[in-house]
Amino acid sequence: MSQRNGWHGWVGMSSVLLCLAIGLIGCRRGEIADEGGDAARGTPVAGLPEDANQIIQERGLTPDDVAAAVATYTPSGKMDEYIMFASGGHSGQVLVIGLPSMRLLRSIAVFTPEPWQGAGFGVRESPFHTEGDPPIGRKHLTWADTHHPALSETNGDYDGQFLFINDKANARLAVIDLRDFETKQWVVNPVVNNNHGSTMVTPNTDYVVEGSQYAVPLGLKYAPLDKYQEQYRGLMTFWKFDRAKGRIDPAQSFAIELPPYWQDLADSGKIASDGWVFQNSFNTEMATGGIESGNPPFEAGASQRDMDYLHAINYRAAEKVVADGKCAEINGFRVIPLATAVSEGVLYFAAEPKSPHGVDVCPCGKHIVVSGKLDPHVTVYHIDKIKEAVAKKDFEGNDPFGVPILRFDAVKEAQVEIGLGPLHTQFDAQGYAYTSLFLDNAVARWSMGDCKYKAPEGAWKLVGTTPVHYNVGHISAAEGDTVDPDGRFLVALNKWSVDRFVNTGPLLPQNLQLLDTSRPGDRFPVIYDMPLGNAEPHYAQIMKADKLKTWEVYPDVGWDPLSQVKSETAPMKGAIRRNGDAVEVDMIAIRSHFEPEHVQVRQGQKVKWTITNMERTIDATHGFCIPSYNIEASLEPGETVTIEFVAEKEGVFPFYCLEFCSALHLEMVGYLLVEPASN
């Protein structure tokens, strides 16, 4: 086809895909709007309080609505049974949601400064603005695109200790401590500048896995696009996690160079597949786009081949390569070159259907489920077959970079046709797998084969589908990606909400729908719609709430949340020290006053201001702010923070408590007086 035809030359080729993607909402809204049996609406229910029946009639609730209401409504003071950690997408945060009530319990400031939490407005506990100095070259980033939260695991099961989350936009990772739900560490990838197959943890959280997405020159260098195949690469990074310190240790971490395909999601093996990580890929066409020059746009150029490559990575073998010193260094980081990964048996490929998105390992670890989003099947691989094909060198050739391609029929266990646009798969305790169908706006339930649990319908069968509203991305089942799924609940993270909620403007909320998956068979209905209008979650994990060992208040007065120890320098009483132009303010906060209440400085002086919240009562948080100076903090009971600034602005600035802490909260105030240098 002539390049001169330009984009119009490509319409035919991808029009089916575009029609599916664009036309779908329009054609489904009608159908879905009618569901729910209007005939049954408002039927009185004997035995309910009279006013309840009156309400059921007034509100036109069906018996199924009532059943859903009692399944999700959580009375005052009763606790949710599960807790869901959802990424915030380009909000840069993590959202914590209770199940079955689907209430947003809190957000966690991870990459974006958030003043309600006192994160990033002058307080040292929040180094949001200073991560990623050169040579890494990502300085002063104040937002992120968080995608995949990963709870820390012990023996492949959630242990409730830590949460990890990635920044796709800037190839960063964060570590959150679930004792106080605060971010403790930010690491920046020094080799590539974007990720996606991230974060996933190995079964005992030895490593936090970060897979890149869009190929770039390694080491953050410049290279023109006509050098794409020679100089652009993908990367899989294994960040070593030190559980005792609660920190990632970059010095003990390493990465593996990959071909310049666009690697997508990844999952760690477990039990039978322990020691392996699986990742899929798209754009194995190595299309470089350029619609403005008459080239096919990426959406067409990257969708031409029928098969892409599942990556099977033996990271135990990779550890040995690193231990033997066979890696290169890029910006001081250890990287196994692609050729070495091949020669040392670290990296194998297997064909996978068209433009895969999700790869998910089953509870027993034997099955690896891949969804090609432009193919109506899920494809299931078996780890024993992969290992056997590796041992027998049962290859169907090599890719252009010499990576051996395992023979598809040798490693494939099953293919199950489930519907259009399959993306991601989770598991339950009834022998079912669930896969999101983006184009069908549905969640498919299908039966696993020889796995930890057996479904009554037998192996590898589509059991049923439930419509969701609309454009479902990830799904999350209760502990549904662990060695021991709970089942019962599944959440569909729908990207579009369209006609589900009161219109609050052209920027619509997402729709997180709760499905009741507790019973076998083809009925697993939607029982709650949760609008989410402050973030765009991609993936989420759902954990039993009783696994948390969270603090109610900090363990001691003078606690430093960043280092998680008592600070030796935390003030226990008020004081002001002056040394030339340096002023040190020691402050305490307790209902309902600060001490000191007057802070007098001269314009231009350097101020180091440390505050301790002396409270030991749960929820007795005090806020603190210095207006006009953009300084703000949230001090939980026992917490101490330090703020440093130059008193550049002359004038009188009331500092005050930001949390309504007592009946005399408004009186919890003081004056910062900055005398002009000219006086």
Place this chain on the structure above:
Amino acid sequence: MSQRNGWHGWVGMSSVLLCLAIGLIGCRRGEIADEGGDAARGTPVAGLPEDANQIIQERGLTPDDVAAAVATYTPSGKMDEYIMFASGGHSGQVLVIGLPSMRLLRSIAVFTPEPWQGAGFGVRESPFHTEGDPPIGRKHLTWADTHHPALSETNGDYDGQFLFINDKANARLAVIDLRDFETKQWVVNPVVNNNHGSTMVTPNTDYVVEGSQYAVPLGLKYAPLDKYQEQYRGLMTFWKFDRAKGRIDPAQSFAIELPPYWQDLADSGKIASDGWVFQNSFNTEMATGGIESGNPPFEAGASQRDMDYLHAINYRAAEKVVADGKCAEINGFRVIPLATAVSEGVLYFAAEPKSPHGVDVCPCGKHIVVSGKLDPHVTVYHIDKIKEAVAKKDFEGNDPFGVPILRFDAVKEAQVEIGLGPLHTQFDAQGYAYTSLFLDNAVARWSMGDCKYKAPEGAWKLVGTTPVHYNVGHISAAEGDTVDPDGRFLVALNKWSVDRFVNTGPLLPQNLQLLDTSRPGDRFPVIYDMPLGNAEPHYAQIMKADKLKTWEVYPDVGWDPLSQVKSETAPMKGAIRRNGDAVEVDMIAIRSHFEPEHVQVRQGQKVKWTITNMERTIDATHGFCIPSYNIEASLEPGETVTIEFVAEKEGVFPFYCLEFCSALHLEMVGYLLVEPASN
């Protein structure tokens, strides 16, 4: 009492208050934990689907729980009937919540940059970082302490067009357009640097009212605290609102100088009291604190007098003073001096009980309800009596600044004893008023006298109280501060949640509790607990959702949301223009590609990058980001944005769509290539 005794000398005096404030949670938790009739839990309900009854038993729901569940549960695709706009406190945002489901529909970025909305990361629609340049002296503020949202009104009723919100910390106001729920204007007070009695609107939104809180030297000057009574002042600002332009017009606005008390909340008169604004005050002791020097802390020093001053401001008289040119100018802003306000009959005081917090005008406008938070009564004033006392000069003297004090018994209509720590009052359509009781952890329902509606219990009686959990601040009833309240629902904005939700760390969520106030008498129960873990709402307004006239998509392709018109320069096709070191990129975004896909520049070049989202389908939002450059945007259907930056970093930067917009969303990407200057 000797100043040398220091703070310990003051413990006795305020120990009762401190005990009340601090001890309360501890002593109430026991009681409240037992409520709800455990005996009745799990009773099966005949007529419900069997699985529903099984769930009721498994979850131990009482008949009242089931009634609350059906009253609040909103099935998929059914719309909430009311929409609540809540301030975000020190999150700096506004939260939009649906009733009765109590679901967070979305947040609105007002003062704090928020990337999910593309607000404040390089896009001109979000001047978050550049408001308040000198002489105003509040530059680069990236957070705020929002307190009191005010919906625009026509004839004293919500009209659904605009929302206003204040920043207490920095004396700023913002204007939000409810056609797209985006912030359009930020104004900064040039005379004082903090506010609280703000925002309230006059009955036809002629003015947005901003009352200061902590006295400071006017004009943002420096003055020592020993000059407090001479040089520190309060201020009431009347910002003129131009409804046609949807903007505040500072040139047509003015302010009134007030004594250096700490003015608190304000409310506009309506109907009978149209033309007046009422504001209360505390610290009429003019205490200046200084606990570190042995002085009483503010919490004690500001709580000594039994009465403070209700401010009655005749703003029609003030307008005449301004028209007659009798005002001063401070930093270019028109200010009526205190002496002039007195001599021209603009300002009157009336005694009000100890440390008032809320002042609220009833639906007919005759009654002004004040709560002294250290007094168990609400005090009700009558506008006719105020006008008569003004006319007759029925004063009980003047304050130290010459402000006439209306005789208390001449202006007082009633006092009703309702409980401990009364704060704020709202109204319904049954003749009831509701007042939050901070110290009692309850909401009181009491009957109005000769008002728009008559309660069956007769005038000025406490009818009942409902416990809330815990430390309730503001309350909000459906249209409960308008001339035409709806009743039915009331939300208690509780500051502490303590034992209501799964523990998510030492920083607890707030608890917004929904009360069913639809029936007369003493029963108006809590029917829903909504945890709020991303903000600290102070006040909220609840409006009938059908009053909104919100856009589903922007009216035209190429829409500029800041000016709310189609931009003449919005790209309709891709192009790159180069002029020396200036590079202009015209980009379009449509499922599922950007055009152009390649942007090649040299390091150090100045880039002006304009993007139009060509979509006309509801919810077809595209995101855009340039990783490593901290540039990020959200483009709703039809929206155009412009980003300007210098290409300082060399390298290869994939820019991509941030919203999962189609099955080929991951392919909606391009490369920014920054060739090193050294090449």
